[in-house]
Amino acid sequence: MKVIQSLNTFILLVLILFTAYLRYLTDFFDENSAFLDSLLASLVVILFAYIVNSVLGNFILRRVSTARDRYTLRKTVSILITVIAFASFFAIWIERTSTLIIAYGILSAGIAIALQDLLRSIAGGILIITSDPFKAGDRIQVGDNIGDVLDIGNFSTKLMEIKEFGNSDQYTGRIIQLPNSFVLNQPIKNYTRDFSFIWDEIRIMLIYGSNWKKAQDIILKITSPIVKEFEPEQKKNSCGWETNTS
Incomplete structure (x- = not known):
């Protein structure tokens, strides 16, 4: 992986140097100097975006523990860097300001639509942290x-x-x-x-004619030793909750 990254960086550097040589050290492309300037700036943007993406990707791999979050963060960073790179291309190749503003507007709308679920999840994560x-x-x-x-x-x-x-x-x-x-x-x-106890029910079915009082006594006899240890804490929590809400 590192070998491929180094090779790609080397190729981009060679292209940048070759374009700079054609632009500033030769006279063959004087008529197309504006084109070479735009091409050189675009190559620099690509190289910078590639380096930033690699550095942030390695940082995420070291800092983020879960594989799913690593994948999502790296994808998000890659998409954002690509979007910024395309916005830079617009600024480099499109000269008219009004056209550039329209292009940025369309690009921003496309990003908002494409990443709306991801952006909502990020906003939800921030809300969970802040509102708890x-x-x-x-x-x-x-x-x-x-x-x-x-x-x-x-x-x-x-x-x-x-x-x-x-x-x-x-x-x-x-x-x-x-x-x-x-x-x-x-x-x-x-x-x-805020409250450690919730209402829950256990339904016990009895047939018609059953001695329900005896069934009640049996149930209370079985459950009382278990429930008794929770009663003081339940009463304490109930009083505290009533006090806080009054």
């Missing part, structure tokens, strides 16, 4: 997706899915990856933040 609607370890629901937050990346959020095959709070073993843009247009239900 949830954090790693929280149990959240987004639409029909319920799970525990495993990781909050630059572009997406990973959930460990629960409740897909039934009403129990068991993990299904599947990972849900949501683009961060969901914070812009979907409600987020956080089951963990």
